[in-house]
Amino acid sequence: MANLIVAGAAGRMGKMLIQLITGDSTHKLVGALEAKGIPVVGSDAGSPAGVGALGLIITDDYASIARPDTVTLDFTSAAASMEHLEIAANAGAAIVIGSTGFTPEMEKRAKELALKTRTVIAPNMSVGVNVLTKIVGEVAAILKDFDAEVIEIHHRTKVDAPSGTALGLGRAIAAARGQNLADEAIFGREGITGVRPHGQIAVLAMRAGDAVGDHTVIFGGTGERLELTHRAQSRESLARGAMRAAAWLVDKKPGLYSMRDVLGL
Numbered sequence: 001m002a003n004l005i006v007a008g009a010a011g012r013m014g015k016m017l018i019q020l021i022t023g024d025s026t027h028k029l030v031g032a033l034e035a036k037g038i039p040v041v042g043s044d045a046g047s048p049a050g051v052g053a054l055g056l057i058i059t060d061d062y063a064s065i066a067r068p069d070t071v072t073l074d075f076t077s078a079a080a081s082m083e084h085l086e087i088a089a090n091a092g093a094a095i096v097i098g099s100t101g102f103t104p105e106m107e108k109r110a111k112e113l114a115l116k117t118r119t120v121i122a123p124n125m126s127v128g129v130n131v132l133t134k135i136v137g138e139v140a141a142i143l144k145d146f147d148a149e150v151i152e153i154h155h156r157t158k159v160d161a162p163s164g165t166a167l168g169l170g171r172a173i174a175a176a177r178g179q180n181l182a183d184e185a186i187f188g189r190e191g192i193t194g195v196r197p198h199g200q201i202a203v204l205a206m207r208a209g210d211a212v213g214d215h216t217v218i219f220g221g222t223g224e225r226l227e228l229t230h231r232a233q234s235r236e237s238l239a240r241g242a243m244r245a246a247a248w249l250v251d252k253k254p255g256l257y258s259m260r261d262v263l264g265l
Contacts (some may be wrong), residue, residue, distance in 0.1 A: 001026055001027060002026075002027050002043050002071050002171070002243075002246045002247050003027055003028050003030040003064075003070045003071065003088055004017075004021055004027050004029055004031075004035055004070070004072070004073060004219045004243075004248050004251075005027065005029075005030060005031035005032070005033060005065055005070050005071070005073070005093075006018055006021070006029065006031065006032050006033065006036065006045075006070055006072075006073050006248060007032070007033045007034075007062070007072055007073065007074040007076050007080070007081075007084055007142065008033070008035075008074070008075060008076040009032035009033060009034050009040070009045055009048060009058050009189075010034055010040045010048040010058070010183040011075070012075070012235060013098070013238065013239060014034075014048075014049075014075070014076035014189075014234055015049040015050070015155075016049075016235055016236060016239045017073055017075075017239050017243070018032070018045060018046065018048075018049035018051060019049050019050070019051055020236070020239055020240065021243070022046070022049075022051050022054065024104055024130075024243070026241060026247070027198055027246070028057060028128075028143060029045065029054065029116070030056075030065070031056070031059070031065040031070065031072075032045035032056055032058040032059070033058070033072075033084075034058050034059075034067070034115065034209060034249075035060060035076075035080065036060045037060075038060070038067065041058050041060045042057060042059075043057070043058055044056065044057065044058070045057065045058050054158065054222055055242070056226060058125050058223070059095065060188070062083075062087050062222055063087050063090075063095055063146065065093065066087055066088055066091040066093040067091060067092075067093055068092040068093060068094075069252065070093050070094065070139070071093070071094040071118075071249055072088060072093060072094070072095040072096065073096050073098075073242050073243070073246060074095060074096065074097045074098065074099060075097075075098045075099060075238070075242070076099055077099055077100040077101070078100065078102045078103070078106060078160075079153060081097045082101070082102075082106055082109065082110065082223070084097075084117065084217050085097065085110060085113050085114075086113060087115040087260065088113075088117050088119075089114075089116035089117045090116070091117075092116070092117050093116065093117060094117060094118040094119070094122075094246070094249045094250065094252075095118075095119055095123045096119075096120045096125075096242050096245045096246050096249065096262040098122060098124070098125045098238060098256060099205040100123050100163060100164030101159065101160035101162055101164070111256055112254070114254070114255055114256030115255065115256075115260055116254060117254050118250075118252050118253070118254055119249075119254075119255070119256050119257065120245045120246075120248075120249055120255075120256075120257045120258065120259065120261075120262060121256060121257075121258070122131065122241075122245070122258055123163065123164025123165045123167070123168050124163075124164065124165040124168070124213075124238065124241075124260040125210065125237075125238045125239075125241030125242045125244075125245060126237040126238055126241050126258075127233075127237070127240075127244070127257060127263060128230050128237065129134050129213070129215065129230050130181060130231045130241075130259045130264075132169070132215070132217075133168055133169055133172050133260070134230060134260065134265045135170040135174075135228060136169050136172050136176075136217050137171060137173065137175060137176040138178035138229060139217075139218070139228070139249045140172065141176040141177065142176055143219045143221065143226070144177055144196045145221065146190070146219040146220055146221040147196060147200070147218075147219070147220040147221075148173045148191045148201050148202070148217065148218070148219055148220075149201075149204065149217070149218040149220070150162075150166050150169045150173070150202065150203045150204065150215070150216070150217050150218075151204050151206070151215070151217075151218070152165065152168050152203075152204070152205055152206065152213070152214065152215045152216075153205075153206040153207070153208060153209060153211045153213070153225060154205075154206075154211055154212075154213050155209065155210045155211050156179055156207050156208060156209060156210075156211065158207060161205035161207065161260060162187065162204070162205040162212065163205065163215070164203065165204075165213065165215055165224075166186070166203050166263045167181070167203060167213060168216060169203075169217055170185060170201050170203045170230070171215070173201055174201060174223075175187075179201070183194040183200050183205055184199055184200055184201045184258060185200075185202070186200055186201070186203075187202075187203055187205075188204065188205070188206075189202075192202070193263055200206040201222065211252070212221040212232040212234060213231075213232040213235065214229065214230070214231045214232070215229070215230050216228065216229040217229075224239075235246070242261065244262060245259060248262045249262075249263060
């Protein structure tokens with residue numbers, strides 16, 4: 001059993017996590033967190049999630065509830081998640097972070113903090129997406145001469161682009177081919193672009209409506225094309241993946257882990 005704290009308790013992912021945790025006997029909700037100034041702070045954690053009173057108050061003071069025997073589930077924002085990671089590291093509390101949009105400086109700091117506690121950071125907690133990432137790397141190594149394009153679509157309110165998952169897929173392709181994504185990536189095309197450079201990896205983002213998240217990797221060769229696609233039908237896949245990561249993380253040693261570690265991929 002994992003003792004779980006949900007960060008962003010009044011957000012879309014936070015509410016879904018509370019709903020799933022309260023309906024799952026293998027986990028226990030022991031804390032709920034929101035940002036300072038959010039109206040639900042001080043109210044019962046079950047209220048925003050629509051699950052009835054839980055006798056657990058939403059707090060804006062993470063340090064007061066982060067303990068070594070807790071695992072925090074965090075899908076807030078890159079900036080907020082970094083603040084929570086700092087506190088978790090100081091408290092020795094485990095944390096699972098599904099936020100995206102981290103800068104290189106944030107990623108560097110996260111790796112330093114992860115050594116102090118048990119941490120899973122993944123741009124996508126979905127089991128299917130992580131299997132896709134593994135497969136994409138294997139295919140990229142086989143189809144070395146094929147052009148590689150990564151296309152993603154998310155809801156119109158997503159504030160970072162491309163998605164962390166799309167970038168992860170791009171990195172998997174680059175690593176399999178002995179490349180560095182930063183050297184080979186292109187993130188958009190316009191005008192007379194000329195012949196597509198050999199070895200280029202395109203990562204293209206679309207934003208529309210309420211799309212949860214679709215990712216397609218295209219390998220284009222001469223006379224044939226291979227497409228690998230994952231479609232998230234609801235955020236529940238992300239929430240359940242995070243809960244799975246939390247259970248796995250309970251007895252691990254301090255360090256930074258990925259969902260591929262959690263799934264044994």
